Amino acid sequence: MAEEFNTESMLDMFLYESGQLLEKLEGIILEKQDADCFDDADINEIFRVMHTIKGSSGVLMYDNITKVTHKLEDVFYYLRESHPDDVPHMELVEHVLAVSDFVTGELDKLKNGEQPDGDEKQLVEDLDEFLGRLKGEITKQGIQMPQANKHVEPTQFYITPVAGDDSHFYRISIHYRSDTQMSNLRAYSATYALKEVAEDLLYTPDDILSNEASADVIVAEGFHMLLQTKSSKEEVIALIDSSEAEEINFDELTKEEYGNALGEFGREQVILEPAPAEKAKADAKPEKKEAPKPGDYVVKTKEAGKGKTLAKNQPKQQSIISVNVEKMDALMDLIGELVIAEAVVLQNPDLKVPGLELSNFQKASGQLSKITTELQEVIMSMRMMPLTNVFQKMRRIVFDVSRKLGKDIELEVVGENTEVDKNIIEHITDPLMHLVRNSVDHGIEENSEDRTSIGKPAKGKITLEAKNEGGKVYISVKDDGKGLNKEKLYQKALEKGVIENKPMSEFTDKEIFRFITLPGFSTKEEVTEYSGRGVGMDVVVKNIQSISGRLDINSVEFEGSEMTLVIPLTLAIINGIVVQVGNSPFVIETASIKEFVRVGEDSLIHEPSGEEYIVLRGECYPFIRLNEKYDLPDSVHKIEEGIVVVLEHEGSQVCVLIDKLLQEQEIVVKPIPPYVKKVKGLSGCTQLGDGSIALILDIAGLLMHDGERR
């Protein structure tokens, strides 16, 4: 156990584990936020989460975390043991979230290499007060309840966990050598070790972690423990780190002696582990137990006699390992290379000798191709992650904001298992957060009367939906609130001068809705904590565009609005058309190509400045000759011999002259090495099937460059 004090190696583990546990915790809380109470399974789960974090933070000596989690653990211990009836659920939820936020904050500090120095006092006091109140209420009703907290009443009861027939009782006293440093920590490590096998464990002095002075007490008077366990004497002794101990007294007690001895420790802090038998009993209690919903976290019932797993709480998804993204990228590169090497082998010119009997070779090569294709698919899917975590955050936001604003809002989540590329998840979290916040703040009506008066249910509803369709992911935030007022938007746009004095009828609904994405545009009269400053929607749109997605807005006044993010499934692979100019291949993203046309000299308009335009069906487009722009030799100069590609980006078009089309293929986008200076109009490069490199045209860059020239 002593090596656990080696904090360096422990810290990573602690951060990872605690992070996972907190996520899980928040999941449970938000799942049940609207329920009247937590069911037994949840209470157990929260209790265990708190207990685990408490334990590991204690080992690492992050006292504030330990104290806070310990307090909350007490609360849930009480809930679990006593099943009080009138628990103010909302208040409880808030307390849990407060603790979760606190610990998350401290973990973040640790991650940044700082010390966790958050002040836990307020939280602890709040929790104390809350727990006190819980107990107070119940005491008033005259029911005697077990108590776990020494800070409350001196007349507390202590209920021994049900002792099985095979339980043993020990009194252990450790006397450390007088020069022992930090004997309180040694004592703690002993209790920590014993907790794993303990059904019940009491010790004195009890404040070994929080009180530095306890070290002196331990050295002077020894450290005394009372243990109830199923383990044998030898096993228990083996668990105690005896390196600095001068003397360890180990007495086996009978059950009666143990009961008497409890008196000595009775007023001391109690650390409890659920004994298997008791745990089963608690689980079996039908009281208030809700039917598990899909997605509920399943609490594994421990097998009897397997006390060892108590302190080790497994994260929900245990079959996941985290891999460095760089390694994944390297793997992806290698697989890409493998595919190319395969093509080189299979299409080797040596095979084209006439008269070669190749049927066996063909069979084998077919097999090889199958495997490489599959390999490619697997690596692609490895980068995909479900949206579950992102949606989880949204639940939290809806919860927080709706509470603060005093609105009653229900959040429905559909399709949270939709998978998207990891990069994209990172990019959509903030925009989505903003949209959700907007819906809660602006979308849903201020007063429930406003809703009921027009025949809507009093409770507002926000639907968060994700689906995967045709290579794109649609994530929509839908509310059944007041919707967007077109008239108001139009007037505001006029005021701001973003539109010239065109009548409203000249705009389509979509165009009017799009006004809200303009910078500085807010029809909300007051600025609130959450929104109304008019910054945000434009940022949302910008963020979404940076991952080549778009935002669709749909709204019916008085019925609600729907904001839909349409984003590509993955950024790493795009569908492209390979074209050739001179000797160089280029790739154009298929999505931005409007059409290919062959035009004659007569549709060209020459400006005296040298600019050229193309007239297509009466519309005039700017025209770029790639060969001239990039100075590529050996290319087509006559417009009749080449092909004109009409490209579109965000509503503006440009025509580009190329020599010929080569093929359409899925390409893996790679950045141009940073050593090469950035060229406008090129966004990256890729490998083609034959191993050669093609540059990817960046339509936005082409348009920009063109604009600058003019």
Next chain:
Amino acid sequence: MAEELLKNEETEQDELLEDDSQKGKFMTFQTGKEFFGISISYVNEIIAMQPIAAIPEVEDYVKGLINLRGKIIPVIDVRVRFKMEPCEYTDRTCIIVIDVKSTTIGLIVEKIAEVDTIMDDSIMPPPSLGRKEHEHNKYVYGLARTGDGVKLLIDPEKLIKQDDIEAVVEDARKEEQS
């Protein structure tokens, strides 16, 4: 970026000190009539000439990109970099792949010569006649006398960086401003 580069420099020097077997070893190659040497600790590998994808609108000595087993790296033509007349690529033309400050770059050289051991004491600073001359030789940090003549020792960091990186940083700054 600058910080990153500095950090890398440190680690690279550490490696240099650690790896005694590479000390004093230089990869020599011929470009034009002269022989050049480059410390072997920079050299990753030597590959045969490959098809190069040209990039438009870049410096003339940046020949383009090659595909090094899935990794796309830029290649520069040492001849052009030394402001010599470019020459045809032949069978003897090679690409030396070097790692400098975490950037992988290919150097196109006419002919690989050999790996030479050159002791520190046989390296002398290049004689400088005037400022102009000195400036021209800035990638050459020393002359080494070996059995069959004089070799010009190149500092690859200067060869590929210095003005280039400065230009990139400058560009980035301009872009930020605009």
